[in-house]
Amino acid sequence: MITPVLPTYNRAPMAFVKGEGAWAITADGTRYLDLGAGIAVNALGHANPALIAALTEQAGKIWHVSNLYTIPEQEKLAEMLVDKTFADTVFFTNSGTEAAELAIKMARKYHYEKGAPRDEIIAFEGAFHGRSTGAIAAAGSEKMTKGFGPLMPGFRQLPWADHDAIRAAITDKTCAVIIEPVQGEGGIRKVPDQCLKGLRDLCDQHGALLIFDEVQCGMGRTGKLFAHEWAGITPDIMMVAKGIGGGFPLGAVLATEEAALGMVAGTHGSTYGGNPLACAVGAKVMEIIADDAFLGEVNRKSALFRQGLEALVASHPKLFEAVRGEGLILGLKCVATNTDIVKAGYAQHILTVPAADNVIRLLPPLNIPDADIAEALTRLDAAAQSLEA
Numbered sequence: 001m002i003t004p005v006l007p008t009y010n011r012a013p014m015a016f017v018k019g020e021g022a023w024a025i026t027a028d029g030t031r032y033l034d035l036g037a038g039i040a041v042n043a044l045g046h047a048n049p050a051l052i053a054a055l056t057e058q059a060g061k062i063w064h065v066s067n068l069y070t071i072p073e074q075e076k077l078a079e080m081l082v083d084k085t086f087a088d089t090v091f092f093t094n095s096g097t098e099a100a101e102l103a104i105k106m107a108r109k110y111h112y113e114k115g116a117p118r119d120e121i122i123a124f125e126g127a128f129h130g131r132s133t134g135a136i137a138a139a140g141s142e143k144m145t146k147g148f149g150p151l152m153p154g155f156r157q158l159p160w161a162d163h164d165a166i167r168a169a170i171t172d173k174t175c176a177v178i179i180e181p182v183q184g185e186g187g188i189r190k191v192p193d194q195c196l197k198g199l200r201d202l203c204d205q206h207g208a209l210l211i212f213d214e215v216q217c218g219m220g221r222t223g224k225l226f227a228h229e230w231a232g233i234t235p236d237i238m239m240v241a242k243g244i245g246g247g248f249p250l251g252a253v254l255a256t257e258e259a260a261l262g263m264v265a266g267t268h269g270s271t272y273g274g275n276p277l278a279c280a281v282g283a284k285v286m287e288i289i290a291d292d293a294f295l296g297e298v299n300r301k302s303a304l305f306r307q308g309l310e311a312l313v314a315s316h317p318k319l320f321e322a323v324r325g326e327g328l329i330l331g332l333k334c335v336a337t338n339t340d341i342v343k344a345g346y347a348q349h350i351l352t353v354p355a356a357d358n359v360i361r362l363l364p365p366l367n368i369p370d371a372d373i374a375e376a377l378t379r380l381d382a383a384a385q386s387l388e389a
């Protein structure tokens with residue numbers, strides 16, 4: 001008999017009823033060290049006092065008004081994002097998938113308005129842009145698309161970060177290129193800076209728009225506000241979600257004025273996108289994360305964690321092969337089956353998240369205390385020893 005909750009997830013049995021910083025707690029009081037952070041969502045940890053204050057203060061004022069009216073909290077957050085990024089304008093969504101949909105629409109509309117519609121959007125193997133019909137068509141993997149056809153046409157997948165393949169594929173008819181600067185679901189694979197720079201050049205040469213999907217790797221995850229900043233280039237359109245709401249559903253599409261030129265009144269909308277509650281929390285998250293001192297701490301914590309992880313890999317060569325990633329979007333490339341190691345972690349009360357390419361993702365809150373990093377390393381080591389025994 002089907003469960004009351006549609007069974008589209010293979011869920012672990014733990015049920016968390018409370019959170020504190022990097023810890024998730026079950027009803028019987030068992031504490032799990034949470035290195036998944038809701039898959040890079042709880043960027044400032046569970047039950048962050050500053051975010052609780054922002055949410056409850058707004059909850060006492062007004063929850064929802066519709067985008068038919070001016071929403072001051074939305075305008076404030078948009079201005080903060082514009083101020084700190086390449087973007088001139090922002091549209092708010094409730095999720096990363098909705099951001100993908102708008103990014104695709106915006107890119108197509110741009111070329112339409114320029115008088116020469118272009119269909120083809122280049123994406124990459126191993127990509128993940130969400131679960132809508134458009135987003136699965138972009139990623140193109142059999143796992144995500146099988147049985148859901150006919151798929152939205154106009155996408156072409158290239159081998160991941162293969163610059164020669166990109167050079168051969170991109171033409172004056174290419175609408176856009178969509179890429180995660182660090183693939184999350186694909187296995188914490190960072191696109192080399194040179195490759196991102198090369199992509200920017202190729203898009204410029206051919207008049208194609210460059211779309212970065214920073215839903216998982218953005219909002220301070222890599223130790224810069226946005227991952228592409230490491231490469232010193234900017235996109236035309238960028239998708240953001242997850243960490244920007246710190247746990248409250250919020251996403252955004254950021255764009256240059258030029259890329260957004262087709263998105264005039266009536267071309268797009270959302271009932272909930274950019275509602276006062278989400279934007280009040282988002283503004284507080286931005287205020288905290290977009291601070292240089294905070295990002296400096298992310299980089300320091302990353303170095304500390306990475307050093308310990310390198311030692312873990314060295315002492316368990318039958319389980320682990322390498323450490324991947326940047327900042328606090330880290331991955332352990334496994335030799336043993338990644339899901340077995342994740343399960344062994346559950347027994348040690350530590351939460352990690354499997355990814356493709358036999359990788360375990362480590363996405364702790366960006367403000368994880370040093371002591372919890374040390375505790376995480378101890379528990380990961382215990383999980384590894386239990387598997388070796």
Ligand SMILES: Cc1ncc(COP(=O)(O)O)c(C=O)c1O
Nearest residue numbers: 095096097128129130184215216
């Ligand atoms: C890179 C990337 N893009 C898009 C999405 C989709 O976001 P959401 O699940 O909020 O719709 C995800 C979610 O994991 C993601 O990692």
